[in-house]
Amino acid sequence: MVPRTGTTLTKPAISLREQFEQVRQLSETLCAPLSIEDYVVQSMPDVSPPKWHLAHTTWFFETFLLTPHLKGYEVFHPKFGYLFNSYYEAVGDRHPRIQRGLLTRPTVAEVYQYRAYVDESMRSLLHQIDDAPEIQALITLGLHHEQQHQELLLTDIKHILACNPLRPAYRDNLPEPYEHGTPTQWLKFLGGLHTIGHAENTFAFDFAFDNEAPRHSVYTQDYCLASGPVTNGEYLEFIEASGYQNPKYWLSEGWSTLQNEGWTAPLYWEQIDGNWWNMTLGGLRSLNMHEPVCHVSFFEADAYARWAGKRLPTEAEWEIAAATIPSLKGNLLEQGYLHPTASIAPDFQPYGNVWEWTQSAYLPYPGFKADAGAVGEYNGKFMCNQMVLRGGSCITPQSHIRATYRNFFPTATRWQFSGIRLAQ
C-alpha cells in the first residue's frame, strides 16, 4: 500500500462496501432537485444529460465488473451497452456523443431501475471479492469515476439551467456566501530538484489515476504563488481596462476564439441595466466582488495573468506548494455552497473553490504507462491539446481530490468551475 503523496490523510474508516453505498447514493441525491425534464437535455456537445451520467456510471460497473466477474449476471438491457458507453473503443460501438440529448428513452424511472438492478448485483459481487485485490481496485476506479461524473452532473445541470431564459435555480436554499474576503498575499517557494506525482499506479485504497504516476524528479526555479485565487473584482478591472478588446494580452488562438465566440466576460456573467449578475446553482445573483472568478477558459486565465504582469503556475510548482499543506480542506462539495466563496483566511488554500488553470500541457509523465485493458483508455488517450488544472472546486467531493490529481480540459473550456491562481 503506497502512502498518499503530499497529504497526510489517514486511511478512511469506511469499507469499500460502505464507500460504494455512499458514492452511489450521492449521485442520486445530487439529482433530487431536478424535474424529469432537466434529466434529458444536452445543452451543448460537452454537456451530457443528467440521466445519461446516472446510466453511464452504472454501465461502468455492469461492463467492467459484473459481466466479467459476477457469475450468472445478465445485463439489464441488451442495448444499454451501446447507449451508455462514453468513449471506450475497446468495448464496441456506441451512441454518438452529440446525440445523447435526443434520447427520451429509457425514461428517468427506467434509469433508476437500472441503477437499482446493478447496485443489487454489485452488492453480491462485493461479498465475494475479499481476496481479489484487482477487482477491488476496479471497483475503486468505478467509484472515483462516478465521483468525476458527480462533478460533471453539477457543471452540466448548471449549464442546462443557465441556458434557459427563465434562469431557474438548481436549489433555492443554498447557504449565504461570505460578503468579504482577505487580501491575497505572495508566498515564496524555493526552486531546485523536487519530486512530484503519485508513487505507484494502483487502484487500491490509496487511489490515484494512472496519469498521476510515476513519481519523478523535476527541476524548478524559485517562484511565488498567490495565497488565493483571483477575485471577481480583480477580474472586472481587467474587463474595464478593455482586456477583452486588446489582442496584446491574448494568445493568438485565444484572441480568435474570443472573436468567434463573442466573449466579453466569464461564462455566466451578464450585464443587466449596467449591473453585473452571475448565474449560479442558486439562481441569478448580483456579482460578488470578493468571490473567486470562475468559469474562465485557459485563454482568459492566461490573458488576465499577462495583463497583471504575472503568469500561471506550472503543475509542478502547484503540486510542490500543495504538498506543504498538512491537511486537505477547502470549499469542496461537502461544504454545500456549490459556488466559490470569498476567502476568510489569509492562508495558502490550494483545494476547492475553483480548479486552477496551470501553464502545463497535459502530457504523460516520464515513464507513464496506461492501465491495461479497456480502462487504459481512461486518461492516456487524451494527452494532447489540453491544459492541466489542479486543486478541485466547490463541487468536487473531498475524498476525490489530492495534491497529485491532474484534471485537464481544452484551452477554450469555460463550463467547468475553473479559475485563476497567479504565479511569478
Next chain:
Amino acid sequence: MVPRTGTTLTKPAISLREQFEQVRQLSETLCAPLSIEDYVVQSMPDVSPPKWHLAHTTWFFETFLLTPHLKGYEVFHPKFGYLFNSYYEAVGDRHPRIQRGLLTRPTVAEVYQYRAYVDESMRSLLHQIDDAPEIQALITLGLHHEQQHQELLLTDIKHILACNPLRPAYRDNLPEPYEHGTPTQWLKFLGGLHTIGHAENTFAFDFAFDNEAPRHSVYTQDYCLASGPVTNGEYLEFIEASGYQNPKYWLSEGWSTLQNEGWTAPLYWEQIDGNWWNMTLGGLRSLNMHEPVCHVSFFEADAYARWAGKRLPTEAEWEIAAATIPSLKGNLLEQGYLHPTASIAPDFQPYGNVWEWTQSAYLPYPGFKADAGAVGEYNGKFMCNQMVLRGGSCITPQSHIRATYRNFFPTATRWQFSGIRLAQ
C-alpha cells in the same frame, strides 16, 4: 358566407365554442401516450418538442386574441411570449428555433397549467364575441393553426421516437392495417380553362388560409392521374433497379442531397438481415408492400416518377380532379391508423394516407394578398424554394383538409407523411 370550393361538405353542426373545446382537447389527447421525457426533445432543427407545440398554440390565442381583446387579461408568464413565438417578426424577439430542445423549463406540468389558464380566459372571450366576426375569424384561424400543429405533433413524435435506438412505439394498440390493396388505374381528365383556389379569403366558418385565394383561371392540357399513390412494393422496385445509384433519374440538387445525406431508401426504412422494416407510430413493422410509400422527399418523388416514365401532377391538375369527388373521405386522423394503409377500393382517393408532392412550386396565386397584421406572416413569407403538397395524410384531422388546401415543404423534406401520386 362563401361556399367551400370543390367539396360538398355541409356546414358543421357544432358551434365555435364546441370547436374550440374539441380542438384544444385533441392536442392533449394526442400527447397522452407520451412520457414526460418525450415532450422535451428536438431531434432535428425541423422538429419541435411536443411541449413547445402545446405552448405555442396556446401562445397564439394569448397573443392574438386574449391580450388585445379580453379586457383585463394578464399574460400567464412575462417570458412566454419570448419562448413560444415561432416566427412572427411583428410580435417581437423570440427564442432561436434550433434551441427549442434545450428548454427543460417550463415543465410539462407548467405548460398544461398554461393551457388551462388560457383556455379558461378564451371561454370568457368566446362568450363576448357573438357580434364580432373579425374575432371569430381569428379564433377560427387559431383553431386551424392548432390543427396544423396536431399534425406536426405526430410527425415530430415519430421522428423523436424513431431516432432512438430502442425504437419505442408511440402506441402499441393501433388497428391492424390492410394486408392487400387494389391495383392502381389511370383516370383521365380533360384540359382547358379551369378555375382553382378558394373563392374568398375569409376566416369565418368556411375557412381557408390566405394562400388558397384568390380563386382564378388556369389553363391545363389533357392529363391522367393514378387512382392511388405509389406503394412500398412499387417503390422497392425502383430501389432494386439501382434508382438511388443512378444520377440520370435525379434533379441535380436531389443527387447531391442524396449523396450528402447518404439516402438509400425512404426515411424510416431499415434493412435488418436482408429484410426491410419500417418504423411507424406503432413501432418497427415489417415493410407492407401494399401500403403507400411514405416519408419520401420531393427529390425522391420526382426521381421515382422519371424512372417510371411518368411525372408528378401540377397542383392545378390535382385540385381540378379532387373537385370532382363528391365527398371528402379517406385515411385521415380520425380513422386512427396513424399510418398509410393499402387501398381497398379502386376509386380515385385524393384525401388522406399521404401528402402528395406536386410539381408546382409554392408561389402566390395571381392577386394574392397576405392577411393584414402579424397573422399575415402565416403563409406568404414562405413563398419561395418550396413545393406544394396536396390532399392531407393519415394524421391530418378531417375538418382541416379540403380540395384547395396548399401544404408546402422544401424539396429535401422527408419527416412529413409525404408520398407520390403519378400523372402523365
Next chain:
Amino acid sequence: MVPRTGTTLTKPAISLREQFEQVRQLSETLCAPLSIEDYVVQSMPDVSPPKWHLAHTTWFFETFLLTPHLKGYEVFHPKFGYLFNSYYEAVGDRHPRIQRGLLTRPTVAEVYQYRAYVDESMRSLLHQIDDAPEIQALITLGLHHEQQHQELLLTDIKHILACNPLRPAYRDNLPEPYEHGTPTQWLKFLGGLHTIGHAENTFAFDFAFDNEAPRHSVYTQDYCLASGPVTNGEYLEFIEASGYQNPKYWLSEGWSTLQNEGWTAPLYWEQIDGNWWNMTLGGLRSLNMHEPVCHVSFFEADAYARWAGKRLPTEAEWEIAAATIPSLKGNLLEQGYLHPTASIAPDFQPYGNVWEWTQSAYLPYPGFKADAGAVGEYNGKFMCNQMVLRGGSCITPQSHIRATYRNFFPTATRWQFSGIRLAQ
C-alpha cells in the same frame, strides 16, 4: 426550320463556320485585358477561373463533337476530360467544382494551345458535315453554350477583381455612360389565353434551348409592366427607408439570408465617407442614380417590389409583352458599355441592361422533354429551387438572347447582372 418566336429577326447571313470562328474568337478577345494571374482564381464557389471557362467550352467541342464524330481524333490531354467536365454525370468523373481555383496547371498558355488544337480539328469537322444536321445542331449548341460562358466570363472576372482590395479595373477605356435617363411609364397588357415558349426543340439555325419548349397556352389576367427597370436612385430610397432593416418586406428565407450575409445594399455598392460607390468592369465609380440597379438577388428584387407596393412579373407576362416588340435591341454586349446604362428612350425595352427577375419558379413547361444523351443534362436537371430571369444584360451577346430565353438562378444569387422590372 422553325420561325423564332416573338422576334422578327431575319436569318443571319453568316454560315455556321463563320459563327464558329466569331464565337470562339470572342471568348479570347474578352480575356485579352487580363493578366495571367487573373485567369487562375475562383473567388467564390459560383465563380470559375477564366482559364477554366476557356478550357471547358473547348472540352465541350472535344467531347461531344470531335471524339465521337471526327475520325482519327486524339484528345489533347488524357486528363483534361476529368479537369474540364462541369457537371455531366453521363460523361464520367470530374474535378470538384469548388477546387477549380486550385489548378495552376495547365497554364494559360497551354489552355490556349488546347483551344487552337481543338479549333483546328473543328475546322476539319465543319468541312465534313454539310449533310449532318444533328452534328450541325450540336455545334450550334456548343456555340450557344460558349456564349453563356462568355457572359459568365465577364461576371466572374468582375467578381474576381471586385474582391481585390485594390479594386482594379477590367478595362480603363469603357465608353462614358449616360448621365440622365427618361422616367419610367406603366404599360398595360391585356389578359386572356396567350401562347409562350419556343415552338420546337431544335438545335438548328433558329436555335433555342430545350427548356424553352414546348410552346403552350397560358392564361393571364390584365397586367401592367414598367417601361424600364428600377434605377439606383429608386433603389437607394428603399435603402434609406430602412428597407434592409425591416423584415416585413422580405420573404422569410430572404430575411435570414440578409442577416447571415450582412447585406445592406446591392453587391458591389460600397459607402466611402458617406458617398456611394459602385464597382464596375471599368473600376470603382461614383454611383449613377439613373442607371438600372444591378447585382440584386431575387430576395432583394421581391422585397423592393413589396416595399413599392408592386410585384415582379411572371415569366409569361414578360414574354407576352416582349413578343410585342418588333426588333431586338438594347444595351447588350456589342454596345460595349459592359455596365447597365440609363434609358434615354421612354419605350418598353425588354432586352439588355439587366437580367430581370420574375416571380416564376424555374419549372418544366407542360410536356417538356430534355434532350437525349449527355447534353440532356444541360437544363432539365436544374429545375427546382431557382427563379427565372428574362431579357439578357449588358454583357449578353445579341445573337444569344430572344423573347423565349429562360435564364435561371437561385434566389440568393447576386453576382449576375440581375435587376428589377416592376409589374402590377
Next chain:
Amino acid sequence: MVPRTGTTLTKPAISLREQFEQVRQLSETLCAPLSIEDYVVQSMPDVSPPKWHLAHTTWFFETFLLTPHLKGYEVFHPKFGYLFNSYYEAVGDRHPRIQRGLLTRPTVAEVYQYRAYVDESMRSLLHQIDDAPEIQALITLGLHHEQQHQELLLTDIKHILACNPLRPAYRDNLPEPYEHGTPTQWLKFLGGLHTIGHAENTFAFDFAFDNEAPRHSVYTQDYCLASGPVTNGEYLEFIEASGYQNPKYWLSEGWSTLQNEGWTAPLYWEQIDGNWWNMTLGGLRSLNMHEPVCHVSFFEADAYARWAGKRLPTEAEWEIAAATIPSLKGNLLEQGYLHPTASIAPDFQPYGNVWEWTQSAYLPYPGFKADAGAVGEYNGKFMCNQMVLRGGSCITPQSHIRATYRNFFPTATRWQFSGIRLAQ
C-alpha cells in the same frame, strides 16, 4: 556576443550586407522554376501563395526597418501594408488569411518590383547602421524570418502542385536519391540535470529566436534515441499491420482526425494499381523504402511509436543529444535533394531530412519574455496547442538551423516535411 549553444560553428565570414543579398536572392531563386500561375494559388488555409511569401517578407523589411528607420522612405504602395501583414495585430488591420489566394493583383511582376524597390532602400539603410545594433538585430531577424518563409515556399509549392491531378514536378532535374540506407541503432544518453535553450535573447550575429531562451536547467532520466528517423519501409509495416484501422494506437483526437480526414497513409502517398507512389518536388516517384517517412502528423508519429513499443523524444532529450554533435551537417536545403534521403552513415544525425516531432508541447521556457514591440508577436502568442519539432529538414537552409531551434505545429499538420525519430 553570445556563443551559439550546442554547435561549434565559427562565425560566418560574411557581413550583414552580404547575408542580406544572399538571403533575398535565394527566395527569388527558389521561385524561378514556377509558372506565373503557380504564384497565385492557396491550396488550403495553411498554404500561402508563393507571391504572397515574396511580398510578405518584403513587407517585413518595409514595415519594421524602412518606415521607422530610413529617413524619407515612402512606402511602395499604400495598400500593401493591409495585403501583406500576416498576423501582427499591433501593426493594424490586414487581409484575411484564408483569402490570400483570391488576390490576382498585385501581379507577380509587380511583386518583384516591390522587392527591388525595398531592397534598394534596404541597401541605403544598411550603409547607415554600423553603430546601431538594434537595427542590425532587426535586420537579422528579418533575414531569419525570410529563411522560414523560404522553407514555407517549398512546402507550399509542393502542396499546390500535389493537389493538381496532373501531378506536375517543381523541378525535373533533382539529384538521384540513395537507393539504400544503413540500419538504425540505439544510442544511449545519461539522465540528470542538463541545461538547454539559448543563452540570451539576441538579434545579433549569433542569432536565436526569443522562444529559444532563456537557457535553463532540466532534469531527465536515462534515455535512448534512434540514430536515424523511421523509414518508409518501417512505416509501411505499420500500415500493413492495420495501424490506421486500430484505435488503440491513437490519441483520441488523433483517431477522430483520422476518421474525419480519411487518412490511410502519410500525405502525398498514393496507391496506384497496388503500388505505392510518393509525390515529391521532383514529381511522382515510386516509394523508396529506405528514405525517412515524411509528411506525417504528430498523431501519426505518436501512433507509430506506440505501435512500435517506443515513444517520441522530449525536446530536452533531443537537444541534449544534439549538443553532443560537433558539427552541423545533414540533408539540408543546400544539398539540393529537396527530399529526405536514406542515411548512408550509421552516425546520429539530428539535422536535416525531416523535422522530428517531439512529445513536448510548445510552451514558454521558464522566464520567457517575448521581444518588445510588434515583433514580440513572432513566437510567444502561438504557445498553446502545438507540439515542438526539432532538427530542420531537407528544405531548411543550413544557416537557419541549430540545436536550440524550436519549430512548432499543430498536432494534425502534415504538409510540413515532418517525420519520426523514436526514443525509449
